[in-house]
Amino acid sequence: MPARPDFLTNSMIIGAHPDDEMLWFNAIVGKVDKVVIVFRDFWAAPRLGPARAAAMAALPLRDVTCLNIAEPGSYGCADWQNPVLTDYGMRLGPEETRREVTRLAKRALGKVSPLSPVTSPERVDQTYRDNFTRICDALAPMLAPDMNVFTHNPWGEYGHEDHVQVFRALDHLRRKIGFTLWMSNYCTERSLPLAMRYLRCDPAPYVRLPTDKALAEAIADVYRAHDCWTWTDDWAWFDDECYIEAPRGEAGGNQNRLMPLNFFSGETAPRKPLPLKTSSALILSALAGAALAELW
Structure with missing residues (x-):
């Protein structure tokens, strides 16, 4: 059996959502000491949180913890052609307003109780900031x-x-605490404009490891069995992954580089859509109801 790489000593994966731990850290998910998942509940899909909790409890991994922070519903809200980074993550754009209308509509229509712990009491952008x-x-x-x-x-x-x-939170904590922060090499055409900002003229050396496709499928099967698998069903695992110490800030420039990328077409492999669409007539009615509800 190959020796355990030194960079897996006293190691932890911190993934945003359940299944991120195996989608983007396939080669090491079965080797690290601990896995931490940040988000669990999501206001647009009330059944998702309990299903995720059951799935995480059944994962074939040694130590899994969830922070149980609620998702804000931020996916797709930023301008990825001209991304603007902030201290708390990314600046959200007009799509955030539509998402907020959907959230209010669902509350007014009773799709999610305003008193439910999975219903954000604040708008999407504010929840994202506070997270x-x-x-x-x-x-x-x-x-x-x-x-x-x-x-x-x-x-x-x-x-x-x-x-x-999540990356920016850990980058902030790295400056305060001093741990070594690593990342893997996945990228799509959607995220490429932001990725280009992190190229270096003298990047750190990277580590290449073979993926563990059998373990990845076993983990995916757990999420599927609990009906909370949010990735595409026909995803094909890459043969290997590269890991590199995460850059400290943006750089960019001509003739710069970083590491080989596991590049895939993101638009054909998004997370499965969650219920975020509402008709315009319903929205107007729901907004009126939501406004009244907020007064009580």
């Missing part, structure tokens, strides 16, 4: 200077605003 502090506060006690921490890359793999936020 940065929630993530930092929850993770800080778990981290130490001698740890190897693996998380999402700065462009969020295929371009997910939550992934970028």
Whole structure:
């Protein structure tokens, strides 16, 4: 059996959503000491949180913990052609307003109770902003200077605003605590404009490892069995993954490089759509109801 790589000593994967731990860290998910998942509940799909909790409890991994932070519903809300980074993640655009209308409509129509713990009391953008502090506060006690921490890359793999936020939270904690922060090499055409900002003229050396396709399928089967698998069903695992110490800030420039990428077409392999569409007539009615409800 091959020796365990040194960079897996005192190691932890921190993934945004359940199944991120095996989609983007396939080669090491069965070797790290601990897996931490950030988000669980999601206001647009009330049954998703309990299903995820049951699935995580059944994963064939040694130590899995969830922070149980609620997803804001930020995916697709940023401008990925001209991404704007913020201290808390990314600036959200006009799509966030439509998403907020959907959230209010679902509350007014009774699709999700306003008192439910999975219903955000604040709009999508505010929840996204506040989650940065929630993530930092929850993770800080778990981290130490001698740890190897693996998380999402700065462009969020295929371009997910939550992934970028988790990276930026850990980058912030790295500066305070001093652990080594690692990332893997997935990218799509959607996230490429942001990824290009992190190229270096002298990048750190990277580690290439073969993926564990059998374990990945076993984990995926657990999520499928609990009806909370959110990735495409025909996903084909890459043969290997590259890991590199996460860059500290943006760089960019001509003739720069980073590491080989596991590049795939993100638009044909998005997370399965969750119920976010509402008709315009229904929206107007729901907004009126929501406005009245907020007064009581």
